[in-house]
Amino acid sequence: AMRVLALLVAVQVALSAAAASTLQHVTLVFRHGDRNPIIPIPAVAADGKDPAWQGGLGSLTTLGMRQQRAMGIMYTQRYGYLVNHTFTPSAMHIRSTDVDRTLMSAESQLAGWFPPTVSPFDDAALMWRPMPVHTVLEGEDLLLTAGASCPTLRTIQENNHTARYAAKAAELAPVPACQGILNISSCTNAQFLAAISAIVGQNVTTENVGFPFADYLTCLLAHNVSVKPVFNPAGAVFAHIHNLSGWSFYQDFAGIEERRLSSGLLIHTLLQSFQTISAQLAKGIEPQRIQLYSAHDTTVASLLSGLDPDHFGIGTAPPYTSTVLMELHVLADGTPAVWFGLKYTTANGNFDDVVQNITIPGCTQYCPLATLQALLANVSVPLATMADLCGLSSSCEPTSDDDQAQPPTSSTTTTTAPANNSPSSSGLATSVILAIVGAGVIVVIVLGVVLTRYWRYRGYQRAINDDRA
Numbered sequence: 001a002m003r004v005l006a007l008l009v010a011v012q013v014a015l016s017a018a019a020a021s022t023l024q025h026v027t028l029v030f031r032h033g034d035r036n037p038i039i040p041i042p043a044v045a046a047d048g049k050d051p052a053w054q055g056g057l058g059s060l061t062t063l064g065m066r067q068q069r070a071m072g073i074m075y076t077q078r079y080g081y082l083v084n085h086t087f088t089p090s091a092m093h094i095r096s097t098d099v100d101r102t103l104m105s106a107e108s109q110l111a112g113w114f115p116p117t118v119s120p121f122d123d124a125a126l127m128w129r130p131m132p133v134h135t136v137l138e139g140e141d142l143l144l145t146a147g148a149s150c151p152t153l154r155t156i157q158e159n160n161h162t163a164r165y166a167a168k169a170a171e172l173a174p175v176p177a178c179q180g181i182l183n184i185s186s187c188t189n190a191q192f193l194a195a196i197s198a199i200v201g202q203n204v205t206t207e208n209v210g211f212p213f214a215d216y217l218t219c220l221l222a223h224n225v226s227v228k229p230v231f232n233p234a235g236a237v238f239a240h241i242h243n244l245s246g247w248s249f250y251q252d253f254a255g256i257e258e259r260r261l262s263s264g265l266l267i268h269t270l271l272q273s274f275q276t277i278s279a280q281l282a283k284g285i286e287p288q289r290i291q292l293y294s295a296h297d298t299t300v301a302s303l304l305s306g307l308d309p310d311h312f313g314i315g316t317a318p319p320y321t322s323t324v325l326m327e328l329h330v331l332a333d334g335t336p337a338v339w340f341g342l343k344y345t346t347a348n349g350n351f352d353d354v355v356q357n358i359t360i361p362g363c364t365q366y367c368p369l370a371t372l373q374a375l376l377a378n379v380s381v382p383l384a385t386m387a388d389l390c391g392l393s394s395s396c397e398p399t400s401d402d403d404q405a406q407p408p409t410s411s412t413t414t415t416t417a418p419a420n421n422s423p424s425s426s427g428l429a430t431s432v433i434l435a436i437v438g439a440g441v442i443v444v445i446v447l448g449v450v451l452t453r454y455w456r457y458r459g460y461q462r463a464i465n466d467d468r469a
Contacts (some may be wrong), residue, residue, distance in 0.1 A: 022330050025277050026079050027270060027291040030071070030343075031300050031325035032105035033064025037219040039212035043200040046226035049258050060101040061223075065108040067321050071343075072112020080113065082289040087114045087131055094131070097145050098138040105321075106133045106294035130457035133294070139317075142386055144267060144295045146262045146302070147252065150390035151260040157252055164251055165206040168244075169193070176236030189244065196241075199230065209247035210317065217241070246316035252298065253305035256378070261389060263306035264381030266299070271373050271380060278336035278369060300324060307340065308361055308380045319344060325355060329366055337366040 036053040045051070055061065076085065083091045087110075096106045117127040118419075135141075142149050169190040178187040181195045189206060196213070197204045204213050217238075220227050230237055253259050277287040293299070300318040307324075325341035340358035359368050362375050373380070387393060 025328040027326040029293040050261035060104045068108035069112040092290040094292045102294045168206045177240035180237040203289040210248040214245035249317045262302035265386045266379040336369040
């Protein structure tokens with residue numbers, strides 16, 4: 001009887017939670033899967049040699065593909081019902097940076113979201129279905145890679161880094177770390193890193209200890225490549241390298257201007273998207289249900305720093321497949337509200353289905369959209385403002401596919417009449433007739449475009465309703 005009562009209580013709690021808020025839309029911003037190192041430092045390895053990396057430096061590994069597919073399986077179990085477990089371009093949009101590993105990560109995750117049950121090809125053994133992944137040219141992507149696309153941001157970061165890195169270098173390192181590499185009980189971070197530099201034959205400082213040094217060390221360990229004993233991951237030297245790397249990584253987002261320029265456009269775009277979807281729901285219009293953004297650790301970290309700089313301004317770089325989850329709910333009173341979550345993989349690249357809740361400072365777990373917009377107003381940056389601050393043209397970063405797809409320009413044919421220096425009634429009549437005919441043609445073209453788009457929209461609606469039936 002007690003078990004039955006407990007079950008009834010659990011069911012009631014679940015029903016109450018479902019009634020309290022209704023999920024309408026999900027946006028996921030995630031880092032790519034496991035990759036090869038980008039810049040090799042061979043002396044870190046035990047044998048002093050850089051391994052042969054399959055696919056080349058910086059490429060997504062087979063492990064990374066599997067990680068992303070596993071994440072797709074997890075997310076479709078959590079959110080797949082929003083799109084009836086069927087891919088429809090009008091219901092789901094995928095955007096990636098223009099980098100091989102992020103494009104391939106998006107495709108790998110989609111394989112987990114929508115595993116094909118029927119092959120669209122003549123070869124039935126090829127169980128794969130293409131799905132569109134959108135991108136913007138590298139160097140022009142202010143939305144997801146502002147650090148590489150905004151000259152102003154790079155200048156601010158470089159100016160601020162000098163003093164911060166110098167101060168960090170002068171700080172004392174932990175005693176065990178000093179003993180582990182210098183065999184002394186007291187040393188500064190500068191002395192600690194100078195000892196590392198002597199071992200690896202490259203200058204390692206507070207500025208580059210994270211990338212490329214710690215990045216390469218982590219890649220070796222992740223792929224079971226032996227490293228020099230001093231870099232044993234269980235030792236004090238490695239622990240301090242890890243701490244310095246995390247500190248160094250977040251210096252790119254330490255100031256308000258750095259946060260505005262690195263994550264401001266993304267935050268603004270997300271808020272605008274939530275606002276648009278909320279308005280569509282209020283009018284009974286079927287909205288886009290899921291958005292995926294395949295990007296980098298800097299994208300995830302800058303977004304987290306923009307949302308809550310005090311909580312996420314320390315620690316390590318987001319590991320592979322790390323995801324910021326944003327759920328748009330409609331509460332019982334009709335208020336649109338956003339729930340934030342964070343999904344991290346474990347240090348060894350494994351994953352579980354645990355999602356950490358993020359509460360934005362000054363808000364509740366389900367943050368009303370209007371409140372969220374007010375709280376993030378100081379970091380939210382519209383495209384035109386962002387482009388102006390970065391000294392770029394706003395046309396380089398379209399906010400949607402509609403901005404890229406321009407309507408076709410109708411061609412006009414000009415008839416040249418014989419030259420006549422004096423006006424005539426027949427010439428005037430001809431001009432009037434031509435003007436009327438031209439206006440009629442334009443009206444027909446406009447009506448054709450309107451009707452075509454109307455019936456195309458009706459077709460999308462029928463397709464969505466069929467999927468949900």
